[in-house]
Amino acid sequence: MADALSDDDILEAIARHIGRPGQGPRLRRTGADIARLPMLDLGIVRCLETRTTREESRPGTYDTSGRPTYEGDLRDHPVEPPKDPAVSRTVELVLRGSVRTVPCGCDGGRQPCSRCRATGKLRCDIGPICPACKGVDPCTWCDGTGKRRKDRAGAEPARENPAAGRTACVKCRKPRTACPECHGWGTKKCPRCDDTGFRPCPVCEGERTAAHTPCGGTGLITLWTAGSVKQAPDRALLKLPEPAPPLRVRQQTGRVDAWERVTLASAGDPLPEGLDPAHIKAVESALAPRQDEVARRVDIRWLPLAAVTIPDDPDHVFYVFPGREGPEVLPIWSRRRSLRVAAVVAVVVVLVLLVVALV
Numbered sequence: 070m071a072d073a074l075s076d077d078d079i080l081e082a083i084a085r086h087i088g089r090p091g092q093g094p095r096l097r098r099t100g101a102d103i104a105r106l107p108m109l110d111l112g113i114v115r116c117l118e119t120r121t122t123r124e125e126s127r128p129g130t131y132d133t134s135g136r137p138t139y140e141g142d143l144r145d146h147p148v149e150p151p152k153d154p155a156v157s158r159t160v161e162l163v164l165r166g167s168v169r170t171v172p173c174g175c176d177g178g179r180q181p182c183s184r185c186r187a188t189g190k191l192r193c194d195i196g197p198i199c200p201a202c203k204g205v206d207p208c209t210w211c212d213g214t215g216k217r218r219k220d221r222a223g224a225e226p227a228r229e230n231p232a233a234g235r236t237a238c239v240k241c242r243k244p245r246t247a248c249p250e251c252h253g254w255g256t257k258k259c260p261r262c263d264d265t266g267f268r269p270c271p272v273c274e275g276e277r278t279a280a281h282t283p284c285g286g287t288g289l290i291t292l293w294t295a296g297s298v299k300q301a302p303d304r305a306l307l308k309l310p311e312p313a314p315p316l317r318v319r320q321q322t323g324r325v326d327a328w329e330r331v332t333l334a335s336a337g338d339p340l341p342e343g344l345d346p347a348h349i350k351a352v353e354s355a356l357a358p359r360q361d362e363v364a365r366r367v368d369i370r371w372l373p374l375a376a377v378t379i380p381d382d383p384d385h386v387f388y389v390f391p392g393r394e395g396p397e398v399l400p401i402w403s404r405r406r407s408l409r410v411a412a413v414v415a416v417v418v419v420l421v422l423l424v425v426a427l428v
Contacts, residue, residue: 073107073345073373073391074373074375074389074390074391074396076097076103077093077094078396079103079375079377079389079396080093080094080096080097080101080103080377081093081396082389082395082396082397082398083096083101083377083379083387083389083398084096085398086387086398086400087381087382096379096381099379099380099381100379100380101377101378101379101380102377102378102379103375103376103377104375104376104377105373105374105375106310106314106374106375106376107309107310107345107347107348107371107372107373107374108309108310108313108314108319108322108328108371108372108374109307109308109309109344109345109348109352109369109370109371109372110306110307110308110328110369110370110371111306111307111308111352111355111356111367111368111369112304112305112306112307112367112368113304113305113306113307113355113356113365113366113367113368114154114155114302114303114304114365114366114367115154115302115303115304115305115359115362115364115365116150116151116154116300116301116302116303116362116363116364116365117300117301117302117303117359117361117362117363118148118150118298118299118300118361118362118363119298119299119301119361120143120144120296120297120298120299121143121296121297121299122143122164122294122295122296122297123294123295123297124292124293124294124295125292125293125294125295126283126290126291126292126293127290127291128283128284128285128286128287128289128290128291129284129285129287129289129290129291130170130287130289130291131170131291133163133168133291133293136161136162136163137160137162137163138162138163138164138165139162139163139164139165139296140164140165143162143164143296143298146162146296146298148160148298148300150300150363150364151300151364153366154302154364154365154366155302155304155366156302157299157300157301157302158299158300159297159298159299159300160297160298160300161295161296161297162295162296162297162298163293163294163295163296164293164294164295164296167292167293167294168291168292168293169291169292169293170289170290170291170292171289171290171292172288172289172290173281173283173284173287173288173289173290175281175283175284175288176278176281177288178280178281178284178285178286178287178288179278179279179280179281179286180278180279180280180281180282181277181278181279182270182272182273182276182277182278182279183272183279184270184271184272184273184279185270185272185273185277187277187278188270188277189269189270189273189275189276189277190267190268190269190270190275191267191268191269191270191271192267193259193261193262193265193267193268197256197257197259198255198256198257199248199250199251199254199255199256199257200250200257201248201249201250201251202248202250202251202255204255204256205255206248207238207247207248207251207253207254207255208238208240208241208243208246208247208248208253209235209246209247210238210241210243210246210247211238211240211241211243211246211253213238213240213253213254213255214240214241215240215241216241217241234249235247235248235249236248236249236252237252238252238253239252239253239254240253240254241253300363305355307351307352307355309348309351314374314376314388315388315401317399317401318374318388318399318401321397321399322372322374322390322397325392325393325397326393327372327390327391327392327393327397328370328371328372329341329343329370329371329372330368330369330370331368331369331370332366332367332368332369333356333365333366333367333369334365334366334367335364335365336356336358336362336365338367340352340353340369341369341371343371344369344371345371345373348371352369372390372391373390373391374388374389374390375388375389375390376388377389378403383403383405383406384402384403384405384406385400385401385402385403385406386400386401386402386403387399387400387401388400388401
């Protein structure tokens with residue numbers, strides 16, 4: 070485990086970085102400012118458990134022997150937490166002695182069919198329109214009604230001149246007057262009801278009664294008291310300090326693997342000794358056990374970090390942290406330099422816009 074760097078170690082590392090080895094004490098005398106910014110990342114996954122009971126039922130004689138049982142109050146029944154607290158699961162149990170099979174109360178497992186209202190049949194839609202006459206002129210004599218058309222009431226049958234290709238009408242029986250496709254019906258024959266206007270109910274198949282849904286037609290229902298134990302992950306994060314150092318610092322420290330790490334598997338595990346004292350209270354608060362918590366995994370990583378400014382280089386802030394092979398130094402533009410660069414960019418943009426406007 071890397072220890073936090075002393076002020077002398079930090080200043081000497083900066084002196085070497087800027088090409089002045091051995092000049093660490095001089096940097097202190099010229100007014101170097103060292104700010105300690107220890108970083109900490111904490112992620113915790115808790116397995117939270119909820120328990121509920123309810124009355125369950127299934128049609129017929131239902132076998133519950135495949136489910137584990139519990140006795141007394143479900144809150145007192147032991148259930149193993151998952152090995153991985155990040156995994157969700159639900160354990161279904163049955164209260165011992167609560168399973169019973171009772172008569173449904175229906176008529177032998179049957180009930181009046183609700184689809185056809187116990188008539189055994191449904192009204193059928195009119196068959197498809199005849200593709201030949203389009204249902205407009207199915208019979209030149211009766212128009213598909215079976216009765217003579219009114220505009221022909223005064224005409225003599227012998228004077229009618231039926232069109233060629235027509236056939237006898239099945240409704241008025243007049244020869245050579247009906248459409249050869251539908252024979253005077255105006256529609257093609259309905260395949261579902263054979264043109265009777267009614268078809269058997271598809272639910273009860275014309276029997277007028279159907280299986281009673283609650284008991285599945287068995288006349289019996291199995292009842293029991295069920296218990297559910299649901300275990301689900303709950304995640305929380307803690308990142309210090311606030312505000313955080315620049316993103317580039319976090320990225321660079323991650324690339325060189327400078328962070329110390331530890332994983333805690335239970336609420337009783339002690340905190341690592343390397344944590345900064347300024348973080349202990351926040352970490353303890355984040356790790357406080359919850360009442361419904363049955364398991365946890367805590368991943369902690371931390372890194373001593375110092376931000377240093379020196380009068381000789383006001384354009385940079387030097388971030389120093391312990392690396393695997395000694396102190397690491399990462400210079401980042403200071404706020405002063407960032408503002409100056411932003412001002413220069415703004416001036417350039419304005420000049421470009423003026424030139425464009427003049428052109």
